[in-house]
Amino acid sequence: MIYTHRSPALLIIGIVMLAWGWLNQSGAADGLQAWLHPGVYKEHKQAVEKHQAAEKAAADKAAAEGQPAAEAKAMKPGKFDALKAGQAQFATIFGGIFCVIGLLVLAMKPKEGHLDYYISIFPGMAFILSIAFVVRWGLDPMFANWGKAALPTLGWDFAKILNLNYVVLGIVIGMIVVNVFRIPGWAANGVRTARFFLKTGVVLLGTLYSAAELAQLGALSVVMIGVFVLGSVWLVLLAGPRMGASNSMTGVLSSGVGVCGVSAAVAASPVVNAKAVDIAFTLGTILLWGVLCMFIFPTIGHLLGMGPVQFGAWAGTGILNSAQVAGAALAFDPHGIQTLKVAEIFNITRVLFLPIIVVWLAAWYVKREAGAQKINLSQVLVAKFPVFVLGFLGLFILSTMGVFAPAGHYQGKYFSSTEIKEDKLLKEKDIAALQAALPKVTAPEDNRALQDLIANKKLATREQDVLLRGVAKMEGLDKGAKDALGNAHKAAWHDSKIIKAYRDWIAWLFAFGLTGLGMQITVASIKQAGGKPLIIGSAVGLIKAIGSLIVVLLFVREFV
Amino acid sequence: MSVVRRAAPRTAQPTTWSRAAANNRHPLPWEGGGGEGTALSPRTLLLAHHGTPGAEQAAALALSLAVPGHTRIVHLYVVPDLWDGMQGDDWLNNAWTRDAFGRHVEGQLESDAREQMRGVAERCAAQGIECTQQLRYGKPADCLLAAARECDAELVVIGPPRPKGTLGLRSRMDLDRLARGLAVPFMVATAR
Amino acid sequence: MAEEEKKFERGTQLSIFVSDRFEDVGALIAACLIAFGVLLYVGK
Numbered sequence: 001m002i003y004t005h006r007s008p009a010l011l012i013i014g015i016v017m018l019a020w021g022w023l024n025q026s027g028a029a030d031g032l033q034a035w036l037h038p039g040v041y042k043e044h045k046q047a048v049e050k051h052q053a054a055e056k057a058a059a060d061k062a063a064a065e066g067q068p069a070a071e072a073k074a075m076k077p078g079k080f081d082a083l084k085a086g087q088a089q090f091a092t093i094f095g096g097i098f099c100v101i102g103l104l105v106l107a108m109k110p111k112e113g114h115l116d117y118y119i120s121i122f123p124g125m126a127f128i129l130s131i132a133f134v135v136r137w138g139l140d141p142m143f144a145n146w147g148k149a150a151l152p153t154l155g156w157d158f159a160k161i162l163n164l165n166y167v168v169l170g171i172v173i174g175m176i177v178v179n180v181f182r183i184p185g186w187a188a189n190g191v192r193t194a195r196f197f198l199k200t201g202v203v204l205l206g207t208l209y210s211a212a213e214l215a216q217l218g219a220l221s222v223v224m225i226g227v228f229v230l231g232s233v234w235l236v237l238l239a240g241p242r243m244g245a246s247n248s249m250t251g252v253l254s255s256g257v258g259v260c261g262v263s264a265a266v267a268a269s270p271v272v273n274a275k276a277v278d279i280a281f282t283l284g285t286i287l288l289w290g291v292l293c294m295f296i297f298p299t300i301g302h303l304l305g306m307g308p309v310q311f312g313a314w315a316g317t318g319i320l321n322s323a324q325v326a327g328a329a330l331a332f333d334p335h336g337i338q339t340l341k342v343a344e345i346f347n348i349t350r351v352l353f354l355p356i357i358v359v360w361l362a363a364w365y366v367k368r369e370a371g372a373q374k375i376n377l378s379q380v381l382v383a384k385f386p387v388f389v390l391g392f393l394g395l396f397i398l399s400t401m402g403v404f405a406p407a408g409h410y411q412g413k414y415f416s417s418t419e420i421k422e423d424k425l426l427k428e429k430d431i432a433a434l435q436a437a438l439p440k441v442t443a444p445e446d447n448r449a450l451q452d453l454i455a456n457k458k459l460a461t462r463e464q465d466v467l468l469r470g471v472a473k474m475e476g477l478d479k480g481a482k483d484a485l486g487n488a489h490k491a492a493w494h495d496s497k498i499i500k501a502y503r504d505w506i507a508w509l510f511a512f513g514l515t516g517l518g519m520q521i522t523v524a525s526i527k528q529a530g531g532k533p534l535i536i537g538s539a540v541g542l543i544k545a546i547g548s549l550i551v552v553l554l555f556v557r558e559f560v
Numbered sequence: 561m562s563v564v565r566r567a568a569p570r571t572a573q574p575t576t577w578s579r580a581a582a583n584n585r586h587p588l589p590w591e592g593g594g595g596e597g598t599a600l601s602p603r604t605l606l607l608a609h610h611g612t613p614g615a616e617q618a619a620a621l622a623l624s625l626a627v628p629g630h631t632r633i634v635h636l637y638v639v640p641d642l643w644d645g646m647q648g649d650d651w652l653n654n655a656w657t658r659d660a661f662g663r664h665v666e667g668q669l670e671s672d673a674r675e676q677m678r679g680v681a682e683r684c685a686a687q688g689i690e691c692t693q694q695l696r697y698g699k700p701a702d703c704l705l706a707a708a709r710e711c712d713a714e715l716v717v718i719g720p721p722r723p724k725g726t727l728g729l730r731s732r733m734d735l736d737r738l739a740r741g742l743a744v745p746f747m748v749a750t751a752r
Numbered sequence: 753m754a755e756e757e758k759k760f761e762r763g764t765q766l767s768i769f770v771s772d773r774f775e776d777v778g779a780l781i782a783a784c785l786i787a788f789g790v791l792l793y794v795g796k
Contacts, residue, residue, distance in 0.1 A: 194651075197782075
């Protein structure tokens with residue numbers, strides 16, 4: 001089969017991207033960028049005016065003293081320039097690549113083989129990336145502006161509460177494209193690369209965790225996932241036969257709603273010999289729940305004032321489908337990826353539970369179905385172990401060894417470290433604000449940590465940092481004290497350039513992957529939600545979502 | 561067998577849509593209005609059948625219309641393309657696991673199809689009617705239009721839509737698309 | 753299966769699912785390329 005469509009689409013996308021890069025570089029798109037980013041533009045204009053005034057003052061002074069005017073100094077690039085430069089660079093690099101391959105697509109006579117297969121992926125990738133560009137650079141700031149503009153009238157920021165950011169918009173546009181317009185033939189093969197980029201994103205996430213963070217999150221996720229996954233699998237295995245569902249239907253449903261949604265159903269279907277119609281009902285139910293949860297969870301999270309750890313833990317446990325876990329985490333917190341970091345640990349824990357569940361289901365099925373084929377335990381464990389988790393661990397180990405970030409980055413600069421400079425210590429004003437706040441902090445541990453901070457003017461241990469970050473979120477604490485706690489945290493932690501770059505890459509990989517996944521969520525498949533899987537799946541899904549919310553609100557504190 | 565997703569050709573020719581019960585045939589419009597005319601005897605009859613109760617009605621109607629030694633029944637079995645959206649967002653698994661799932665689903669769908677095809681073939685053979693079969697993947701109406709065109713069908717027989725509230729895969733035959741796209745008469749077996 | 757069955761298709765009559773056999777290894781390689789590429793380009 002020949003996969004490459006001889007279409008000019010890729011070349012056209014490449015040219016449009018190059019043009020956008022040039023428009024930004026030359027300043028021709030300044031008007032549009034100023035409209036999209038009014039706040040940043042205002043800062044830029046003020047800086048320009050200030051710079052010009054300083055130049056003029058220097059020239060006047062020189063003229064008054066009868067000296068030749070000093071050479072004008074170039075202005076330091078500000079946020080607005082950085083924004084344009086970033087877009088120009090990105091658009092130029094990808095536009096260039098797509099133009100070259102676009103020409104190749106038109107020039108070559110495709111023959112069946114690897115070259116044809118891999119070339120055919122690019123038009124689809126360019127298609128998704130162009131949507132991701134429009135969403136991230138255009139619609140995201142546009143909705144943010146509209147949300148702010150409507151705030152006085154509505155009394156709430158609709159863009160923020162409804163999470164109309166690049167992640168949600170990307171997925172929604174992807175879903176509109178596939179369900180309303182259909183994916184063009186030339187792009188079809190590339191849309192599948194969404195999975196590849198999501199896996200790449202998860203592997204790259206390994207660079208962002210500290211050992212302590214991973215240990216804390218890992219322990220929390222193992223407990224929560226352990227209870228809720230095993231609980232819901234058991235619940236379905238109990239309810240299925242009682243409701244008259246067949247063994248294979250019960251098996252595939254229990255893994256799907258219990259572990260990680262579509263991925264688990266995919267892994268379990270062959271083992272329990274699921275029938276096509278059972279798979280369709282189950283996957284339809286999971287997709288329906290996943291899509292609903294992806295929109296509802298972040299809104300509830302904002303309304304309840306949840307922090308990244310709480311929300312990440314809740315989404316990571318309560319959302320049936322793993323793809324929507326990542327979507328909800330980024331929808332909740334699109335511009336920092338703290339929530340994604342938490343949620344992905346939960347996703348990884350879920351997938352690590354998967355082989356165990358598959359073995360359990362296989363044993364359960366063999367016991368109930370005469371003639372069912374027994375499976376080899378070690379073979380299942382090896383075959384189902386996700387390769388990308390090894391990559392994640394590999395990059396994490398390299399990170400903790402200090403390969404990627406500056407030494408001490410992951411450990412933080414605490415009391416024992418001599419790296420905190422004098423000017424980073426808390427100022428008298430901060431200390432006064434903290435002393436005023438001390439009586440309000442009633443928990444003995446928190447109070448002790450705060451007293452230590454006041455005494456030392458810097459954080460002494462990671463545990464203190466953990467406790468005081470929770471304190472900073474307390475209601476009723478005045479702004480001065482919150483700022484002081486923030487300053488103390490910043491003195492211990494800072495983000496290096498390379499970590500910021502990794503975050504950017506990860507955000508783009510997930511934006512791309514999730515937009516591509518949106519293009520694979522069809523109404524035709526969601527419509528298959530039905531039968532017993534819909535009833536059992538909805539009941540268990542609801543119990544899991546509400547149960548995990550209660551557990552998170554009661555027991556999970558912000559500590560990462 | 562290949563994956564077929566071709567758009568159906570539009571035709572300006574008039575399309576007749578008639579209903580007839582399998583064992584209680586009414587005269588058809590092209591048979592002459594009186595009821596005493598010659599029996600309808602297409603040389604190629606395209607039967608859309610995929611194992612539902614409605615499809616069974618269609619099969620019965622088709623067999624009642626077919627004339628042994630004269631009519632060839634082309635049995636079309638469509639696997640609806642809803643499966644396109646059934647694997648896309650699985651990204652936690654290894655490619656190996658997904659491949660195993662793909663093989664499993666395709667194997668299941670194929671064995672379901674083979675079972676239905678064997679059933680129809682046996683019923684045709686019992687009546688001495690020649691039967692050929694096609695397995696296609698796509699939208700039911702598109703597949704039927706393409707099959708009708710390729711096999712030069714003279715009559716198309718389909719089952720009635722599944723009654724509301726009945727459990728089954730949600731993939732309906734787009735009757736409007738069929739009525740506009742077909743260049744030959746088509747019959748919808750009545751629901752009992 | 754007709755003449756269209758080729759090595760890039762699964763081989764059943766219904767070629768619904770297309771295999772991406774190198775996806776996992778590819779993701780590892782891509783992530784490492786990005787990680788080390790950024791390290792070289794941005795520096796610590």
